[in-house]
Amino acid sequence: MDALAAFHDELTVVRSFYALHMPRSYPGSGSRFQAVLVDYILENRLFMDYPPAPSFQLKFWKAVIKHLESSQDLEEVDSRLYDHLLSLMSTGGDTATATHFSRPPAPSFITYIWRHPSTLRLTTTTLLEARTTVEAGTTGLRTWGACLALCQYFQGHAELIRDKRILELGCGTGLMGIVLSRLGASHVVMTDCSSEVLEGCQENVRRGRNLERNDSVEFETLDWFDSLSASSRDDFASLIRTWDVDIVVGSDIVYAPEIIEPLVATVHLILSANARTTSVQIALTLRREDTFDKFISVLHAAQLQVHIDELIPEPSGDFLCTASEIDASSVFRLVHISLRKEPSA
Numbered sequence: 001m002d003a004l005a006a007f008h009d010e011l012t013v014v015r016s017f018y019a020l021h022m023p024r025s026y027p028g029s030g031s032r033f034q035a036v037l038v039d040y041i042l043e044n045r046l047f048m049d050y051p052p053a054p055s056f057q058l059k060f061w062k063a064v065i066k067h068l069e070s071s072q073d074l075e076e077v078d079s080r081l082y083d084h085l086l087s088l089m090s091t092g093g094d095t096a097t098a099t100h101f102s103r104p105p106a107p108s109f110i111t112y113i114w115r116h117p118s119t120l121r122l123t124t125t126t127l128l129e130a131r132t133t134v135e136a137g138t139t140g141l142r143t144w145g146a147c148l149a150l151c152q153y154f155q156g157h158a159e160l161i162r163d164k165r166i167l168e169l170g171c172g173t174g175l176m177g178i179v180l181s182r183l184g185a186s187h188v189v190m191t192d193c194s195s196e197v198l199e200g201c202q203e204n205v206r207r208g209r210n211l212e213r214n215d216s217v218e219f220e221t222l223d224w225f226d227s228l229s230a231s232s233r234d235d236f237a238s239l240i241r242t243w244d245v246d247i248v249v250g251s252d253i254v255y256a257p258e259i260i261e262p263l264v265a266t267v268h269l270i271l272s273a274n275a276r277t278t279s280v281q282i283a284l285t286l287r288r289e290d291t292f293d294k295f296i297s298v299l300h301a302a303q304l305q306v307h308i309d310e311l312i313p314e315p316s317g318d319f320l321c322t323a324s325e326i327d328a329s330s331v332f333r334l335v336h337i338s339l340r341k342e343p344s345a
Contacts, residue, residue, distance in 0.1 A: 001040070001113060001122040010036040011113075013064075015318075017041060018111035018124075020056045022063065030071025034078055037064065037337035046111060049208065050126045053108035054088055061085045080288055083129075105131040110143070112175065114151075114318035116182065117158050123182065127173045127204045140201055143173045147251040148319040149311050149332045150283035151179045155318065158183045160247075167191065167243055167270070167277075169222070169250035169263075174201040176251060181216045184190075187242045224262035227269045237273040245270075248280040254295050263297045271304070271339045279338050283311055287333040299337060307336040 004011050006059040009027035014036065016023045041047050051057070065085060068077045111126040130141035154161055162184035168177050171190035181188050190205070192198050202219050205211060220239075226232040229261035248270055252265065267280050286292055299306050314320070 001124065002295075004036065004040055004122070005145065007032065007036060009033075010241065014040050015113045017060055018046070018052065018113060020052050020108060020110055026064070026067045030068050030074035033071075034068055034074060034081070034275075038078060038080060042084060043180075046124060050109035050111060052110070053131070054091065055105065058085070058106065059086045061088065078186045103179060107131065107141070109210070111321060114155065114179075117155055125175060125178050125210055126208055128200065128207070129173050139250045141173065141197060143175050144252040144285065145313075145320075145330060145331055146283040146285045147172065147176050150218075150249065150281075150334070151176060151252045152314070152317045152319040153283070153311060153334065154180065154183060161185045164246040165244060165276075166318075167245040167249060169224075169266070169282075170253040171201045171219070172197065172251075174204040176249065177201070177217055178205055178210050180249070181211055181213075186216070187245075188217045189220055189245060190217060191220045193221065193223040195221065214259070222266075224259065224266040227265040228262055233269070237269055240270050240273045244274060245277055247284070248277060250280075250317075251283040252285055253282065254284045254291065257291055257294055260291075260295050260298050264302050264304070267299075267337055268302045268304060279336060282335045282337065284333055284335070286333055292333070296335075299335075303340050305338045309334045309336070 004014060007027075009025075013023045013033070014028065052060075061081065061084060062221050065077060065081055067072055068081070068289055093100050100221065107128055107130050109126055110129045111124050113122055113124050115121065116123050126144065129143060145195070161180055163186050165187045166180055166185045167189045168180075169191060171177055174190065177188045177190040190198075190201055190203065198221065205217055205219075211217065220243075222239075226236045248267070271277055271280065284295075296306060296308070311334040
């Protein structure tokens with residue numbers, strides 16, 4: 001992928017394709033664009049191993065071929081593009097699109113192409129994600145906007161997590177944990193209360209070349225409601241101590257009022273149980289002001305120190321440039337949480 005970095009417009013389209021997002025525009029040079037499509041998609045090992053959903057591909061290739069057919073500097077469209085489009089139509093890609101409103105879309109491989117800040121080389125992270133908001137009773141089977149925004153934040157501030165032991169609350173598809181590990185975290189503990197989410201996350205983390213060292217991550221069940229129960233609180237705290245983490249992160253985990261109290265209790269217990277853990281960083285998409293205000297209020301009531309930053313990611317950045325659910329109206333907040341310091345005598 002590194003050679004592709006020299007061609008910004010073409011790279012954006014390739015990123016969009018692998019992230020299942022229709023491009024907003026196409027490169028001016030049809031001949032170079034077509035060569036990139038063949039080299040970095042049709043005949044690329046990444047595409048062969050982890051192809052996006054056929055229904056999305058059908059929509060993408062129809063639009064791309066239409067653009068190429070109108071290109072002034074292209075003598076003819078490569079027959080391989082036509083052949084691939086016809087194969088999609090013959091195997092039901094068009095049927096999947098036609099029945100979009102009668103049945104939910106199937107999960108799909110989604111690949112994020114991003115630049116490592118230390119090497120400046122392009123790297124890929126491939127996940128199998130749900131394409132519905134809720135699947136199997138959980139929202140954790142797809143990647144949400146605040147996760148992408150936080151990945152982009154740490155991509156620009158890798159020094160904050162380098163050589164650190166990190167605990168992730170609500171690991172979802174595994175993207176955050178993979179990115180943190182690739183950016184230099186010494187160990188990442190990925191947690192969730194859903195066994196299905198943890199299973200899918202583990203499969204994603206182990207997939208292909210997502211990680212350079214598989215021993216740098218572990219997967220654990222963590223139910224925040226256990227932090228509220230007198231019978232389970234001691235065991236909960238003991239488990240936290242065994243992980244011995246420096247930083248706790250989470251993204252889009254403040255999604256409903258009823259989980260705020262157990263989440264805050266969990267955060268307080270983590271910070272209290274281990275002197276090594278100095279901060280918790282939670283990124284969220286501001287959807288409902290009342291839910292956000294309640295979260296901050298409960299944090300203060302728990303005697304926790306809170307600092308709020310508006311997380312302003314670069315729209316053209318590696319993780320957000322292809323995020324279809326993110327637009328100019330999206331607002332992200334990064335909440336920094338720590339134990340309140342007692343005033344010195």
